[in-house]
Amino acid sequence: MSFGEEREMHTATCGDCGNECQVPFKPKEDRPVYCRECFPNHRPQRRSGDRFGRSRFNRQREMHTATCGDCGNECQVPFKPKEDRPVYCRECFPNHKQTPSV
Structure with a gap:
């Protein structure tokens, strides 16, 4: 696919609200698809801190x-x-x- 070319859209059914929606990938049978309105409810939460989940700003230093x-x-x-x-x-x-x- 080159820049500016239209993406092929696929029809899917939202796993939450059941509405039909268009997605830019071919849905898999074993994974739910979410419409634009429901997707934010399933977005992974951002981790704060380092790769182990520790925040360098919130931790107490041992004195x-x-x-x-x-x-x-x-x-x-x-x-x-x-x-x-x-x-x-x-x-x-x-x-x-x-x-x-x-």
């Missing part, structure tokens, strides 16, 4: 308690701290950000 390596205050961080690496609180962290070398 861990740590002790700041500079000021010694207790703080919450969104990762599990390692014993051999210092963790810095929100106030001290900017002092340890590395600037990229050019």
